[in-house]
Amino acid sequence: MPVINHVRGDQVPDSMLNVRTPVVKLPLWLVLTWWLLKGLALAVVLACRYWYATGPTVLLACLYVDFGWLGPVGLLVGLAALGAGWRFGHRASFERFGWWPALSRWRRWWYRRRWLSAMTTAKLTVAFDGHAVVPILKRVRSTGAADVLTVRMVTGQIPDDFARVSERLTHTFGARTCRVIPADRPDLVTLTLLRGDPLAAVVAPYPVPSVPDLAALPVARLEDGSTFRLRLAGSHVLIVGATGAGKGSWQWSLIAALAGGVRAGLVRLRVLDPKGGMEMAAGIPLFERFVCESFRQMADELEEGVGELQRRTARLRGRTRQHTPSTDEPAYVFVIDELAALTSYLTDRQLKDRIKAALGILLTQGRAVGVYVVAALQDPRKDVLPFRDLFPTRIGLRLTEAAQVDMVLGDGMRDRGALCDRIPMSMPGTAYVVLDGEPTPTRARASYWTDAHIADLAREYGWLRVVDGDWTEGGAA
Numbered sequence: 001m002p003v004i005n006h007v008r009g010d011q012v013p014d015s016m017l018n019v020r021t022p023v024v025k026l027p028l029w030l031v032l033t034w035w036l037l038k039g040l041a042l043a044v045v046l047a048c049r050y051w052y053a054t055g056p057t058v059l060l061a062c063l064y065v066d067f068g069w070l071g072p073v074g075l076l077v078g079l080a081a082l083g084a085g086w087r088f089g090h091r092a093s094f095e096r097f098g099w100w101p102a103l104s105r106w107r108r109w110w111y112r113r114r115w116l117s118a119m120t121t122a123k124l125t126v127a128f129d130g131h132a133v134v135p136i137l138k139r140v141r142s143t144g145a146a147d148v149l150t151v152r153m154v155t156g157q158i159p160d161d162f163a164r165v166s167e168r169l170t171h172t173f174g175a176r177t178c179r180v181i182p183a184d185r186p187d188l189v190t191l192t193l194l195r196g197d198p199l200a201a202v203v204a205p206y207p208v209p210s211v212p213d214l215a216a217l218p219v220a221r222l223e224d225g226s227t228f229r230l231r232l233a234g235s236h237v238l239i240v241g242a243t244g245a246g247k248g249s250w251q252w253s254l255i256a257a258l259a260g261g262v263r264a265g266l267v268r269l270r271v272l273d274p275k276g277g278m279e280m281a282a283g284i285p286l287f288e289r290f291v292c293e294s295f296r297q298m299a300d301e302l303e304e305g306v307g308e309l310q311r312r313t314a315r316l317r318g319r320t321r322q323h324t325p326s327t328d329e330p331a332y333v334f335v336i337d338e339l340a341a342l343t344s345y346l347t348d349r350q351l352k353d354r355i356k357a358a359l360g361i362l363l364t365q366g367r368a369v370g371v372y373v374v375a376a377l378q379d380p381r382k383d384v385l386p387f388r389d390l391f392p393t394r395i396g397l398r399l400t401e402a403a404q405v406d407m408v409l410g411d412g413m414r415d416r417g418a419l420c421d422r423i424p425m426s427m428p429g430t431a432y433v434v435l436d437g438e439p440t441p442t443r444a445r446a447s448y449w450t451d452a453h454i455a456d457l458a459r460e461y462g463w464l465r466v467v468d469g470d471w472t473e474g475g476a477a
């Protein structure tokens, strides 16, 4: 290869207009008219396409021509006053029909400008027939804290392709997190990009329902600011988190949501606290049974629960397929503060086997007849895992390692956005929840029940009253 190419002649200078030698000679006036018509057509198309920009500009310009500066400024002030009146007069309709659609349109423009580069760097464009094919951004819906993007995938793509690069998309779009959820059509995927965080502040306790709906217990706040209602009916709940992650706040939020049922005789709480009663003893007046010292007694409690379950199954057989709590047939809720203490750490092998057998029956047969288990767990070790799959509802709080997330919540859950290992220590009570049958985890923060709140709860809804330091039966009212 030569080091230098020497080509004789002058370089063609850059110019505004490059023209070819015409094949057919046209008069200049015809060419200019043609260009003018083409330019006009393009201007009309652009003006119609971007009507939301051109319309107001033309209107403001007309007002300026007719009335001078007073015209456009008067209109803008009038519109601002009208918007403020609407906002303070009827906030719900203002947000629904005015604010959120306007914000969504602005955000859509913002995403469109970055879309091509974002898809290319995330390797979500597909090469086909010599072209790069890009997923289509169909819709953007904005709320206070999140932008929900509906995307049409390129043929051959699946939602997991987007889930795998969710972290990259988070940083590209400057969001806090990006969750990928399959949409209701197979060719669409939804990206939820969170900007603010309604879970940053501590969640105050929710009002206690006088008659709890076991299918929708208000226990936590969701990322969009709404209330997360946990389904206990037909389920069992496993709460897993490192020490100090806030397992207690989930347990107490659930107990509080059931407290109205305790007072009405519809729910009976049986609490096993193998950690010596430090966590749960404050609620003793609410509990039908409370065991915190003897593992033998805990095994007896669980076996008695199995006996009750079997008697109830015999009574309800053929009459109903899902139990509804009543004062005659209340719901039994076993709350276990540290599951591993019963199934792993216990050294008495015989006792451990009894507990495992009873738990196995409660978890497999209890749901249909109103016997539920709510268990907390600190360390998702292997010997607890067989029980994990028997809990349809699993709540993953802060975990110490990324590998534990799938172990607790199920395979692929971390890729789908359950970043339990990234929950900061400064946000105890924050968790990812996986509901049975739901493909993606939901992030929520439990309401925080202080000792004073729990004392008030026990006083108002408990079965027992404290009289001069002794427990007395009799209920709160």
Ligand SMILES: Nc1ncnc2c1ncn2[C@@H]1O[C@H](COP(=O)(O)OP(=O)(O)OP(=O)(O)O)[C@@H](O)[C@H]1O
Pocket (backbone or CB within 6 Å): 202, 203, 241, 242, 243, 244, 245, 246, 247, 248, 249, 279, 378, 428, 429, 430, 445, 446, 447, 448
């Ligand atoms: N939902 C919450 N909102 C705000 N603060 C919380 C919340 N839950 C817990 N905390 C705070 O975090 C601390 C630890 O919570 P908690 O004792 O419930 O954790 P834990 O997971 O049960 O820990 P351990 O396994 O050590 O018992 C509490 O003292 C409380 O101050």
